[in-house]
Amino acid sequence: LGPAVRYGISDPISLQEAEAHDLVLSERMKEELEMVFPTETPEGMERRQGVLQELERLFHEWMLKQCMEANISEEEIKKSTVKITTLGSYRLGVVHPGSDIDTLCIAPPFVRREDFFSTFATVLDQHEDVSECVPIPDAYTPIIKLKMRGVCIDLLFARLARPPEAEVAEEVAKEDEVLKNMDEKSVRCLNGFRVADQILKLVPNQETFRRTLRFIKYWARRRGIYSNIVGFFGGITWSLLVARICQLYPYYAPNQLVNRFFRLYHQWQWNWAKPVTLCDILEYPATVPGMSAFKVWNPKSNPADRQHVMPVITPAFPSMNSTHNVTETTKRILLDEFKRGFEMVQNVEGNKAEWCDVYAPFPFFQEFKHFLMIEILAKSEDVYNKFSGWVESKLRILVMQLEVVNGMRIHPNPLQYDLLESDGEWPFGCDMFLGLSFTPEAGAHASLQIDLRPALTSFMEVILTWTERDAHLGQFRLRLRRLAASDLPYAADSQPAGLRKRPREASD
Numbered sequence: 001l002g003p004a005v006r007y008g009i010s011d012p013i014s015l016q017e018a019e020a021h022d023l024v025l026s027e028r029m030k031e032e033l034e035m036v037f038p039t040e041t042p043e044g045m046e047r048r049q050g051v052l053q054e055l056e057r058l059f060h061e062w063m064l065k066q067c068m069e070a071n072i073s074e075e076e077i078k079k080s081t082v083k084i085t086t087l088g089s090y091r092l093g094v095v096h097p098g099s100d101i102d103t104l105c106i107a108p109p110f111v112r113r114e115d116f117f118s119t120f121a122t123v124l125d126q127h128e129d130v131s132e133c134v135p136i137p138d139a140y141t142p143i144i145k146l147k148m149r150g151v152c153i154d155l156l157f158a159r160l161a162r163p164p165e166a167e168v169a170e171e172v173a174k175e176d177e178v179l180k181n182m183d184e185k186s187v188r189c190l191n192g193f194r195v196a197d198q199i200l201k202l203v204p205n206q207e208t209f210r211r212t213l214r215f216i217k218y219w220a221r222r223r224g225i226y227s228n229i230v231g232f233f234g235g236i237t238w239s240l241l242v243a244r245i246c247q248l249y250p251y252y253a254p255n256q257l258v259n260r261f262f263r264l265y266h267q268w269q270w271n272w273a274k275p276v277t278l279c280d281i282l283e284y285p286a287t288v289p290g291m292s293a294f295k296v297w298n299p300k301s302n303p304a305d306r307q308h309v310m311p312v313i314t315p316a317f318p319s320m321n322s323t324h325n326v327t328e329t330t331k332r333i334l335l336d337e338f339k340r341g342f343e344m345v346q347n348v349e350g351n352k353a354e355w356c357d358v359y360a361p362f363p364f365f366q367e368f369k370h371f372l373m374i375e376i377l378a379k380s381e382d383v384y385n386k387f388s389g390w391v392e393s394k395l396r397i398l399v400m401q402l403e404v405v406n407g408m409r410i411h412p413n414p415l416q417y418d419l420l421e422s423d424g425e426w427p428f429g430c431d432m433f434l435g436l437s438f439t440p441e442a443g444a445h446a447s448l449q450i451d452l453r454p455a456l457t458s459f460m461e462v463i464l465t466w467t468e469r470d471a472h473l474g475q476f477r478l479r480l481r482r483l484a485a486s487d488l489p490y491a492a493d494s495q496p497a498g499l500r501k502r503p504r505e506a507s508d
């Protein structure tokens with residue numbers, strides 16, 4: 001063995017290097033993937049840079065106005081340069097034409113969060129290149145969603161507690177100390193940036209990491225398990241899981257890493273005592289002023305963290321679990337997919353299958369005989385954007401209520417589809433689906449007997465707690481319908497006619 005290498009919390013499992021046939025397999029994997037899930041083109045990357053520049057310009061201009069109104073001295077204005085930076089997949093370098101850009105505005109202390117979500121959101125909304133601008137100030141991680149020149153942007157906001165020295169806001173933001181006295185929401189927004197920074201530092205080879213992650217993300221999309229909000233895994237979780245595999249096999253090629261990814265996470269004893277982590281989870285002792293109050297994921301001291309069924313922990317302080325939406329149902333589906341993935345990759349290695357077979361789409365509408373259809377309807381685009389986001393964010397509550405119904409299994413589908421039945425009264429809307437199956441033990445006629453109404457009724461009650469309900473009364477509607485496969489207009493073997501996938505990258 002060569003010199004001791006150690007990435008993360010344990011020694012690597014293997015220090016073996018890729019062999020010639022692995023390099024061939026990896027190259028083929030890359031080429032096949034490039035055909036169906038290409039990386040962003042150079043022109044596309046240029047457009048994205050232009051968008052970021054324009055956002056920075058707008059933010060800067062708006063900031064100066066804020067300063068003047070607040071009577072901030074010119075001296076102080078000069079000291080606190082604004083900074084726009086990126087996080088998420090854009091920062092990690094895994095960008096395809098449909099990717100969003102997760103963008104973080106780092107602002108000096110005199111800029112108020114409320115103003116960012118009101119007056120700056122208005123500036124954006126009125127910009128001629130901007131469409132679909134939706135501020136979501138009350139979310140756990142507040143963001144402004146928008147589209148600029150066709151690129152989806154998630155705009156996050158962090159307000160520094162102390163004015164940074166000019167030009168170094170980005171470096172300052174990587175230090176734990178920056179969090180001292182910062183408000184909770186800013187800490188969370190900054191965290192996304194700090195996590196991406198850490199991931200890149202903690203993997204042994206960034207290019208191998210990116211190539212592997214690209215494959216896993218496409219596979220997860222096609223298998224219908226890419227969605228944090230619905231209770232599967234989101235972009236951050238997939239990135240962390242791939243990063244950990246890279247640490248354990250620092251010299252493997254992407255094809256080998258994909259193999260080990262499926263094997264390890266299928267075999268993993270998922271429970272709160274076995275989190276996936278990239279580094280030790282740091283907690284400051286009570287003696288460090290201002291740093292010990294941050295809530296760090298810790299199932300030993302915090303009973304709520306023991307509810308997490310598949311913990312995957314973020315590396316930057318304060319560490320959090322990236323999978324708190326996972327339920328027993330989505331865990332079961334994820335594990336089935338890891339198992340299938342491992343079998344398929346072995347087939348590819350044995351020349352019995354192609355890489356494209358690994359990411360063959362999950363045949364959702366052929367797989368089930370019964371469905372629950374969730375129709376989300378609105379009278380205007382604005383209300384639709386807000387209401388569909390709300391319903392989507394509560395869907396896992398419906399899943400949790402249905403998963404305790406005896407004898408029934410549910411399979412959430414994270415995609416939104418064009419309305420099956422259009423209705424002139426409701427020009428904006430989409431359908432979402434849950435697949436239903438009934439266990440043999442439940443009896444032959446279980447599907448007819450099982451009563452879903454209590455679960456559906458209580459889900460409706462949750463939906464009606466929407467804080468914007470009164471503001472948009474009569475403008476939105478939710479309908480739940482139980483359908484048999486024969487009610488869906490599809491020809492055998494094909495995607496149901498009329499059910500087109502809506503591209504919805506931004507809200508993954």
Ligand code: 3AT
Nearest residue numbers: 087088089090099100102141154192234235236508
């Ligand atoms: P994609 O390629 O975009 O799917 P990603 O790694 O960029 O994968 P996300 O865009 O979901 O993942 O999120 C990246 C980080 O940005 C995670 C979180 O800190 C922040 N973030 C992005 N979008 C949201 C959102 N809608 N709500 C809360 N936080 C968000």
Ligand code: MN
Nearest residue numbers: 088089100102
């Ligand atoms: Mn993203």
Ligand code: MN
Nearest residue numbers: 100102154506
């Ligand atoms: Mn995003």
